[in-house]
Structures are given as C-alpha cells and as structure tokens.
Amino acid sequence: MKTFEIATQFRQRPYRASVMWPRKLLDITWPNLLCGGLRCLWPGNISKHETNILNCFGGPEKALVCLSVRSGFDLLLQSLQLPAGSEVIMSAVTIPDMVRIVKHHGLVPVPVDLDFETLAPPIQSLTQARTARTKLIVIAPLFGTSIPMEPIITFARENNVLVVEDCAQSFRGWDNIQSTIADVSLYSFGPIKTSTALGGAVATVHDERLLSQMRRVQASYPLQSRFEYAQKVMKYSLLKLASARSIYSIVFSLIKMLGRDPDTTINQLAKNFSPGELIKRIRARPAKALVALLARQQKTYPTSRINQRMNLGKRLTSQLRQGSPEHMILIPGTAASEHSHWVFPLKVAISDRGLSRLRKNGFDVTTKHNLTVIDSAEDTIGGDVPGMRDLFSRIAFLPVYPEFSSADIDMLAQLIQQEVSIE
Numbered sequence: 001m002k003t004f005e006i007a008t009q010f011r012q013r014p015y016r017a018s019v020m021w022p023r024k025l026l027d028i029t030w031p032n033l034l035c036g037g038l039r040c041l042w043p044g045n046i047s048k049h050e051t052n053i054l055n056c057f058g059g060p061e062k063a064l065v066c067l068s069v070r071s072g073f074d075l076l077l078q079s080l081q082l083p084a085g086s087e088v089i090m091s092a093v094t095i096p097d098m099v100r101i102v103k104h105h106g107l108v109p110v111p112v113d114l115d116f117e118t119l120a121p122p123i124q125s126l127t128q129a130r131t132a133r134t135k136l137i138v139i140a141p142l143f144g145t146s147i148p149m150e151p152i153i154t155f156a157r158e159n160n161v162l163v164v165e166d167c168a169q170s171f172r173g174w175d176n177i178q179s180t181i182a183d184v185s186l187y188s189f190g191p192i193k194t195s196t197a198l199g200g201a202v203a204t205v206h207d208e209r210l211l212s213q214m215r216r217v218q219a220s221y222p223l224q225s226r227f228e229y230a231q232k233v234m235k236y237s238l239l240k241l242a243s244a245r246s247i248y249s250i251v252f253s254l255i256k257m258l259g260r261d262p263d264t265t266i267n268q269l270a271k272n273f274s275p276g277e278l279i280k281r282i283r284a285r286p287a288k289a290l291v292a293l294l295a296r297q298q299k300t301y302p303t304s305r306i307n308q309r310m311n312l313g314k315r316l317t318s319q320l321r322q323g324s325p326e327h328m329i330l331i332p333g334t335a336a337s338e339h340s341h342w343v344f345p346l347k348v349a350i351s352d353r354g355l356s357r358l359r360k361n362g363f364d365v366t367t368k369h370n371l372t373v374i375d376s377a378e379d380t381i382g383g384d385v386p387g388m389r390d391l392f393s394r395i396a397f398l399p400v401y402p403e404f405s406s407a408d409i410d411m412l413a414q415l416i417q418q419e420v421s422i423e
Helices: 003-012 030-039 046-055 069-080 096-104 123-129 150-158 208-219 226-242 245-257 262-270 275-282 288-300 303-323 352-360 386-393 406-422
Strands: 063-066 087-091 108-112 134-139 162-166 184-188 201-205 344-347 395-398
Touching: 030 226, 030 288, 046 063, 046 288, 063 069, 063 208, 069 096, 069 134, 069 162, 069 184, 069 201, 069 208, 069 275, 087 096, 096 108, 096 275, 108 123, 123 150, 134 150, 150 162, 201 208, 226 245, 226 288, 245 262, 303 344, 303 406, 344 386, 352 406, 386 395
Parallel strands: 087 108, 087 134, 134 162, 162 184
Antiparallel strands: 063 201, 184 201, 344 395
C-alpha cells in the first residue's frame, strides 16, 4: 500500500488511543523489583550470587562485577595508567559520561564515523584516525546491533592497540552470551538496559594481570550503601508504575500541565548518574542487594523476550520499507549481522506537531536521547563525523517492546508513514 493511500485512509478513519505506549519500559518484573527491595535487608550469599553471574562470562578468573559500565571503564583506565595525551579512538556516538571519563584521565577522545547500514566503524576510518599516540580503541555497538570484531582486532594487533567493546546496548540475554575477542568487554544492567538490575555491570578482561589490577583498585572503593540502592529500587518502582499504559498518558499530561517539557523531564528521571559528581559516584563497589538482584535476573530472565523484540523489530522494519519512500524514512543498522532492537531509531523528519499526533494515537515517539556525537580535538588527525552528525540531526526513537502485538507494530508503522506523507 502506497504512502498517500495510507494517509488518506487514516484521515478518513482517525485512530485515537486512550492509553499510550511509553518511550521506554523497564525490563524487569514486579516480583524481581520486590526481591531487589527485600535484598536491601537480607542480601543472602553474595559470594554465590557473584559467582553465578561471572560464570556466564567465563568465570571469576575472566570477569568482574562492577557498579556500572562507567565504573568498569574508569577502573580500566586507572589500571592501564596511559601517558597523558594518549589518544582513545571511540565510536562517534556514545553517552557523554564515557567521554568525560576519558578526559578525566588526561586522554584525548578521537571519534570515528560509523557506517549507516551496519553502524560499524570502517577500517579505513580507524586507519585515518590512528597516530603514534593511539593507545586504545573503544567500539560501542549501537541500538542493539552486533559488530563483527575480527577486522577491528586484526587492525589493533597490527598497531599494538588495546580494544574495548562497550556492549551496553547489545546484550542479547543470559543464554546468548558469547565469548568476545576484544581485550575488554563491558556489559551494562543499568535502569533502561535489557534485563536491568537498576545498575551493575560486568567487565570481561582477557589479560589476567590487568583484571587483577582492576580488582585491587575496586577493592579500595567504598561499598554502595543499601540505603542508596533501596532509594533506587523505590524510584524505579514508581517509574515502572508510571509507565503502565493506563497511567502513562495521565503522567505525561500532568507534566505538561505543570509547565514542564515532558521530553526533558522523563529523560532526566531515567538518568543514573549526575555529571557533576560522576567520578566520585562511579568509584564504589556494587551494593550487595544489587549483586543479588542481578543474580536473580540471570536466573529468571526469559530469552524469549529478546526473541520477541527481535521479531517485532524485523516486522516494523519490513512494514516501514514497504509503505514508505526510501529517501523519507531511513533505518540505521539494517545490514548489521545481528540486531536485537534494544531501541528502534529512524532517520526521519517529524515535526513537534507530528510527535503530538503520534502520542494522541498511543505511541510516545521521541526525538530526545542521552547520546552524544563526539567532537574532535583540534590537534588530532581524526576529522569530523558527518555520517553520525547527519543521523542525529533528525533522529526519532520508536517504542518497540515484547509486549507489543503484531497489530500494534502495524499501527505504528502506518502512523509513521502518515506523518511522513503530511510533512
């Protein structure tokens, strides 16, 4: 069905929803949230919990449980003690805190552009960015995609550079953890991640001496207090409640009535760390209750949720491609070797009025995000990253969850196509 036919059809039979799918759902059940709260009082056998987690990543001799991916990355840089001014090649798109941590250690972030279709950095881009000062390459598969690491590892070995794979967005479930060939891999279980424990991360490290040094540094940290973690459980329990479709529309409207921007407010509520206290906050050991909840997630989380999300993501991709002019709706990462659709981004122009119409029809599509396109330092070879800047100049994120039905996906696709035809 062509775009103009879909648009005409919807103008004749407008769809209005009394409830709205939120932009992001917490990937944790109510029983597990309750368990997280109770573990603040009775954490149980922490050594056993930690071992169960680490066994999924090669065992305690290969991995370390951290407070967050930011904590693991900071531990790594402390342990490496790279010379000031060393360059760190990074995927052009990441969270701002990763850049802040690099700069805190006196290092220079050097962005490399990503291929739109695969969201992987071309080897040519790595070659152009590398200098004699390059000591580290940090690759972050985006939006749920998987990146073939073999060419990157080969390039790094030839140039005596360490490789870090930031897997925060690409985790595919506890039954699908594959041994990585990167020197260090970082997995996140923060509040908006797959199988969240409202925090926590795992770092896998191939070099035993480097892992031992990271353990020693972390052992000097204070333990995250049970009170702090209990506050987090309470906060995200309230957010999960507010994300129920029957409540979310009311909360969204109330924020607007209070004169606040819902996009900004919702994004701020989901944040895990404040930039001003970043280094102090991330230098802590994970609370015992956090480790216990992460172990429970490892034991109970169904991989079928991710499989369902992947199938729905494929269906939405197919629907959008069939009904839309190719130049008007572009979907990054469609040629990735694997895609779990942790989030579903589009390169598309949707006005504020269009976003309002989509929300009235039941889908909280947003153009807001917590990612950044890294700026190049003036004295580095790495140039600008036009591909990612172009993508993020007009990006929208669609809600896609295992809870969706096929009819929900089809409705979302048709609404997006309608908006494109209007714009």
